[in-house]
Amino acid sequence: MTVVLVIIIATLFVIAAAELLADRTGIAAPILLLLLGAAVALIPGMPEVEVEPELVLMIILPPLLYSAAVNMPVSDFRRNIAPIGVLAVLLVAISAGVIGFVVNRMAPGIGIAACLALGAIVSPSDAVATSIVRRAGVSRRVVTVLDGEGLINDASALVILASAVGAIASQVSAGKVIGDFLLAVLVALVVGWLIGRLMIWLRSRVHEPTADTVLSLATPFLAYLPAEHLHGSGLVAAVVAGLVASHHGPRVLTPTQRMSSRNTWGAVMLILESAVFLLMGLELTAIVKDMEAESFGWRLAVSVAAVALVLTLVVRTAVVAPLLMWVARRSRRRSRHRTRLVAATERVGQARASEDGTMEFRGTTLSPGRVERFGARLRRMISDLDYYIEHPLGPREGVVMIWAGMRGAITLAAAQTLPLDTPHRSFLVVVAFLVAAASLLLQGSTLGLVVKLARPAVAEGIDPQEQAEIRTLLHRAVRDVPVSPGMRTLLARMNRQEGGQAEDNRLQAAAVALAWRQFAEIREKPTTSPAGDAIASPEHRRRAAEISRNYALRLIVAQRRALLDASDSGQFSPEAVSAALDTLDADQLSLETRGASLD
Incomplete structure (x- = not known):
């Protein structure tokens, strides 16, 4: 032994x-x-x-x-x-x-x-x-x-x-x-x-x-x-x-x-x-x-x-060569339909913005739910075409x-x-x-020498433009998260007004901004409101930190869901999605760890 x-x-x-x-x-x-x-x-x-x-x-x-x-x-x-x-x-x-x-x-x-x-x-x-x-x-x-x-x-x-x-x-x-x-x-x-x-x-x-x-x-x-x-x-x-x-x-x-x-x-x-x-x-x-x-x-x-x-x-060469020719020909044939797919996607967007949310397609009236699924399918098809174009197999x-x-x-x-x-x-x-x-x-x-001599398309880093699009997606995702009653009360107290008197978009923006503040700073230090009054009560600071933490966690969940939905449709590269998910995970772990310290 x-x-x-x-x-x-x-x-x-x-x-x-x-x-x-x-x-x-x-x-x-x-x-x-x-x-x-x-x-x-x-x-x-x-x-x-x-x-x-x-x-x-x-x-x-x-x-x-x-x-x-x-x-x-x-x-x-x-x-x-x-x-x-x-x-x-x-x-x-x-x-x-x-x-x-x-x-x-x-x-x-x-x-x-x-x-x-x-x-x-x-x-x-x-x-x-x-x-x-x-x-x-x-x-x-x-x-x-x-x-x-x-x-x-x-x-x-x-x-x-x-x-x-x-x-x-x-x-x-x-x-x-x-x-x-x-x-x-x-x-x-x-x-x-x-x-x-x-x-x-x-x-x-x-x-x-x-x-x-x-x-x-x-x-x-x-x-x-x-x-x-x-x-x-x-x-x-x-x-x-x-x-x-x-x-x-x-x-x-x-x-x-x-x-x-x-x-x-x-x-x-x-x-x-x-x-x-x-x-x-x-x-x-x-x-x-x-x-x-x-x-x-x-x-x-x-x-x-x-x-x-x-x-x-030899056999691998005899199979791979015609296979890649077929893949390239199929990609070119499919790429011709991209313009029509984009036009159909725009029609879906217009239907979603209409009052009833329905859409006429080939003599059939699509319900709002079917319109949403149809739009997701179109977006996935467009993303697939872009993938074949950006990552050819030549x-x-x-x-x-x-x-x-x-x-x-x-x-x-x-x-x-x-x-x-x-x-x-x-x-x-x-x-x-x-x-x-x-x-x-x-x-x-x-293999390294073959790659050097053949000079194929190489793995590239995350595109900054793609990162910007992901940030835009995540920013939009938080706009759909309703402001919790606790956040309304906290914002009203800080701004010396009732939450219901504020405009919805202002209230949403203020809630998001407060939720993303450094959690430890809200918990450990007095926070001064725009009116100049300090939130001096330790119990209130602890409660404010807990409310903002819970709301921030809800925002992260919404952002992760939106990012995974976009990933399923192939909108972003796996590397970019993985990097964004790692950031969201780190934020969530940080909030959960700090939340445990309140107990």
Whole structure:
């Protein structure tokens, strides 16, 4: 037990050191950990490290994919669902078929079914490996597509793998493969959505940050287990639960809950993601030993791995190139309708300003509620068009997307799920390891150079114009918050007049101004009214501070709701929305902390 504890502590120090070294050397931490693990594994006398596939598939990958989904903006995922679907399903199927056919020609003794299994194993790109892409500074749309691909393609790859393994012992039809895939995705969608909504509902009623974080950590496993039991994809279920949490969490969870959960998940992600690559390197000794008993030999294994890696890039290029041409053509075709959409939005605005709030549309009278929903849909369509125009996927971005499709932990974990009686299993596992390791080392270490040479659209900072628009939105949001009776009384006392005698807009402006004052100053120091009278009573100062604090919290809630509504329609970039939400959260936490000091 002491030895295990020492190994865990040493691993944590190695992970921290790799992060620091990555910042100084510019080499991604996963690559450093992979090389370190391989170097340790090759030390003479080093005991073998064999990782159970279930450890990766059930313990490590569900929380990693869930966390990545939580951090993915739902609006960006929705906008890129078409390219994500093509890369996650069609590309995996084509890659598995092509690689399986070629490997069968190179090593016919393995059998076509086992070769197809190998093709399915090395076909999916790894969501964990795409963490390297984020550090390269490419545009957020490219990162979204690659992240989405890595989150979803595990399901298609594992279904093809299971079908190929079944075909080793018996015949499996193409219809069964398609049926199994559709069932796996459908079950995952339903289970992931139900678990995601259930856990968000439960967490919204648990206001203790520690307990909420525990529930958050349990969510990916709660989604994974029933989905797998019902023959669905547990990994996709964890992703769906994460997307649900990403969409609903900011609306129902407190800032304390979200910040506590975010910090905890950040540490968990770092440890698990780093452990994956470190374990990949440490397994090298066991893989070498297995290969020694294999009849094919190292030369053929290296040749097959090299050909498979080249084929992944060739097939990826053959799919990505026409995909981006189609995406660009569709964006140009849709952009022609922008003028009509803007005109329709103006008509909606006029209808909302009319007396009855109704609107005539294609011979039908829309009620005020339908007019509001119609306007929201139009605004979302316009925002989507602007997104496609501002973040194009052209040839330069295509080069990065092709080179960034790295293989990683899921490839090695999937290879180890092969039954022990699979023909030439050790050979297949070795080839999978070589493909994953070579992909990470070759593509991961040169991705920065490829980005520099291709010069794609890069991730930009928050646009000052966008920040100004958000400030305007937040300013408008507080105008709709009614002035509470306590605020009316407080303002009347400070201005020596009854609240009802003031004009509504003056009263609203005065209430907002008072609510945003420094809370501690109102509580701790006498405040002088415009008439020159001091509010000297300590009890009154405490009461004034409490009233203004409560009103300020109501303003923050209104601003957050307006900001999230605009985010759902895609009006602002996720970075700008996140920065504004962080500011609102900090303000709310400050007010709540100061409010507790009054008790």
